[in-house]
Amino acid sequence: MKKLESREDIEHLVNSFYAKVVKDETISFFFNDVAKVDWDKHLPKMYSFWETILFGQMTYKGNPMAVHFPINEMKAMERKHFDQWLELWKLTIEENFVGENADMAIYKSENIAKLMAYKMEMARKI
Template sequence: MKKLESREDIEHLVNSFYTKVIKDETISFFFNDVAKVDWNKHLPKMYSFWESILFGQMSYKGNPMAVHFPINEMQAMEKRHFDQWLELWKQTIEENFVGKNADMAIYKSENIAKLMAYKMEMARKL
């Protein structure tokens, strides 16, 4: 296993993760049917997002929360969906990487999943 330490590692992680996501019975429909993700645009954004989170590169420009609210309005994004996202993310990291940054990627993703699930639920109650 190798350490998670470069943009190339992040690209490998993100690509491997989304290979699982697009086949997943619980969450794939958000990407394929609801958001109709353009993968040529989405993947580079995710590389930059995680590069910013893990390496402080500040290459990501955007507001991930704002992007998810319209999707949540079309189809409720529930805690179970974020739990599945998190499970796939952790699996992908554990299959490919070890070390401090791999641990940090899991830790940060847990916080992101909790916050996103909470905010999406609160938005549905308004």
């Protein structure tokens, strides 16, 4: 196991994570059927997102919350979906990395999942 310390490490993490996501019974349909994700565009955005979150590189430009609202309107993104996303993310980190940045990636993802689940739920109530 190695430390999570470079853009290449983030790319490996993100690629490994989404390999699980696209096969997952609970959340794959959001990516494959609802959002119809263009992986050639999505993956580089996710590399930059996590590079910004973990290393402060400021390579990510965008609003991740805003991107999820239209998907939530098409199909409700519920807490159970974010819980599964988080479970797959943690599993992928634990399979590949150790150290402070790996721990931070888990901590940040927990906060992201909680906030996203809350915001999506509130948006459905409006």
